[in-house]
Amino acid sequence: MKWLIGALCAAIVVWMISRQALAASTSCESLSSLRLPNATITGVQTVAAGAFTPPTAAGGGEGFKSLPAFCRVAATLKPSTDSDIKVEVWLPASGWNGKFQAVGNGGWAGTISYSAMSRAVEHGYATSSTDTGHAGASASFALGHLEKLVDYAYRSEHEMIVKAKAVITAFYGSAPTRSYWNGCSIGGRQALVEAQRFPDDFDGIIAGAAANPKTHLDAWRIWMAQAMFKDQASVIPVGKFAMIHRAVLDACDAVDGLKDGLIDDPTRCRFDPHVLECKEGDAPTCLTPAQVAAARVVMSPAKNRKTGAEIFPGFEPGTELGWARMLSGPDPYATAVDQFKYIVFGQPDWNWRTFDLERDVAAADKKGEGTLSSIDPDLSAFTRHGGKLLMYHGWSDQDIAPRASINFYKAALASTHAPSSNAEWVRLFMVPGMGHCGGGEGPNTFDMMAPLESWVERGSVPDRIVASRINAGKTERTRPLCAYPQVARYSGAGSIDAAASFVCTAP
Numbered sequence: 163m164k165w166l167i168g169a170l171c172a173a174i175v176v177w178m179i180s181r182q183a184l185a186a187s188t189s190c191e192s193l194s195s196l197r198l199p200n201a202t203i204t205g206v207q208t209v210a211a212g213a214f215t216p217p218t219a220a221g222g223g224e225g226f227k228s229l230p231a232f233c234r235v236a237a238t239l240k241p242s243t244d245s246d247i248k249v250e251v252w253l254p255a256s257g258w259n260g261k262f263q264a265v266g267n268g269g270w271a272g273t274i275s276y277s278a279m280s281r282a283v284e285h286g287y288a289t290s291s292t293d294t295g296h297a298g299a300s301a302s303f304a305l306g307h308l309e310k311l312v313d314y315a316y317r318s319e320h321e322m323i324v325k326a327k328a329v330i331t332a333f334y335g336s337a338p339t340r341s342y343w344n345g346c347s348i349g350g351r352q353a354l355v356e357a358q359r360f361p362d363d364f365d366g367i368i369a370g371a372a373a374n375p376k377t378h379l380d381a382w383r384i385w386m387a388q389a390m391f392k393d394q395a396s397v398i399p400v401g402k403f404a405m406i407h408r409a410v411l412d413a414c415d416a417v418d419g420l421k422d423g424l425i426d427d428p429t430r431c432r433f434d435p436h437v438l439e440c441k442e443g444d445a446p447t448c449l450t451p452a453q454v455a456a457a458r459v460v461m462s463p464a465k466n467r468k469t470g471a472e473i474f475p476g477f478e479p480g481t482e483l484g485w486a487r488m489l490s491g492p493d494p495y496a497t498a499v500d501q502f503k504y505i506v507f508g509q510p511d512w513n514w515r516t517f518d519l520e521r522d523v524a525a526a527d528k529k530g531e532g533t534l535s536s537i538d539p540d541l542s543a544f545t546r547h548g549g550k551l552l553m554y555h556g557w558s559d560q561d562i563a564p565r566a567s568i569n570f571y572k573a574a575l576a577s578t579h580a581p582s583s584n585a586e587w588v589r590l591f592m593v594p595g596m597g598h599c600g601g602g603e604g605p606n607t608f609d610m611m612a613p614l615e616s617w618v619e620r621g622s623v624p625d626r627i628v629a630s631r632i633n634a635g636k637t638e639r640t641r642p643l644c645a646y647p648q649v650a651r652y653s654g655a656g657s658i659d660a661a662a663s664f665v666c667t668a669p
């Protein structure tokens with residue numbers, strides 16, 4: 163008995179010492195005197211548990227009430243004379259898990275991602291976010307400011323990461339044991355950029371719905387809207403999107419082998435909107451010939467009409483309920499128009515109706531070289547560092563066509579030469595029925611961080627990740643997400659709402 167008590171006491175002492183090591187080694191306020199190259203610390207404060215209030219523009223509200231106490235550090239980084247990069251680093255006052263989780267942005271960024279930061283801190287990580295070097299969600303910042311475009315394209319993230327690691331080390335007295343990136347949309351693009359350009363920044367990277375190639379993505383968005391809004395006749399009223407969705411589901415739900423209200427494998431669904439053409443005139447239940455033509459464009463990839471080369475993949479069947487995000491008119495998605503106004507042509511009064519797919523994609527590629535054009539898929543250096551890349555994309559993404567992630571995944575596998583010590587370094591999970599970074603009709607709640615950490619820290623390669631459909635706090639359905647190209651198949655027994663009834667198998 164005595165030895166047992168002794169061992170127990172020893173264990174408690176070891177535990178207390180290890181806990182001690184994960185708390186701050188210096189006061190939060192003392193970080194204001196930290197000197198970092200090309201950086202100015204502009205604010206340092208201890209924030210009491212639940213006391214954080216974001217600047218009104220950031221939103222988020224109630225989500226911050228559950229935040230534990232943390233040390234909040236704000237800084238401005240100036241890697242170029244025209245740079246004005248705002249960053250924040252948040253450090254849990256106690257219970258730090260020893261790791262760093264940097265979080266990404268959306269659209270043209272222009273704000274610090276407070277909500278994503280709060281989720282990271284709640285889970286014990288030190289975290290950081292940047293506004294990417296400008297304020298506001300438009301691309302107007304780039305007009306006449308090439309250095310700011312470079313900051314947005316890749317430099318602000320890397321600068322933030324270097325400085326955040328220095329702040330973490332100063333605060334806790336030790337560097338993070340592991341560093342991770344977690345981002346979706348532009349944050350997914352930032353993820354791939356980091357893996358390519360700065361392969362030693364992270365041990366593990368999550369790239370959700372990556373906006374890549376950004377130039378082609380925005381060209382596709384305008385091309386699609388141009389077909390829809392070119393004249394009054396071609397406009398499909400938003401009220402018809404649900405009718406089209408119903409028809410797509412009727413045609414394709416069962417094709418994947420299970421009638422569950424989801425198109426689990428859109429690659430097997432063939433749907434021509436011509437089947438919805440009105441017998442005569444127009445009605446809410448059918449499409450006019452001009453609307454059929456517009457729908458065909460919306461459901462097709464954008465291709466170069468001369469060479470046949472794909473510029474960007476199209477929406478998948480099943481996405482129709484989300485079409486309003488980009489196709490509610492009367493103009494194309496402003497995020498896409500901004501690219502051509504402020505970056506490609508430098509003309510704030512540029513008229514999207516003059517857009518010519520082949521000519522203007524070529525112009526965008528030229529202008530975007532080294533910044534927003536396609537990301538080099540050779541991630542060999544990242545694999546030599548031992549890095550793991552976990553990608554995901556919703557099959558019903560209504561903002562970034564999901565095959566863009568499949569394209570990058572395949573290109574990366576083909577061009578990357580990984581050392582045998584890191585032969586398994588990338589996984590892609592397609593999410594049936596999920597919209598852009600969430601939403602949609604499918605199981606859309608899942609944790610990518612835990613499987614990534616198991617992979618990086620314990621060598622457990624993720625092949626199956628369970629996703630849940632939660633409605634009003636109740637889990638209605640669970641499903642496995644399977645490592646691409648595998649798909650989830652119903653085993654034939656058990657509830658179709660339980661992940662245990664499904665196996666991951668070749669398509």
Ligand SMILES: [Ca+2]
Binds near residue numbers: 415419420424426
């Ligand atoms: Ca189905």
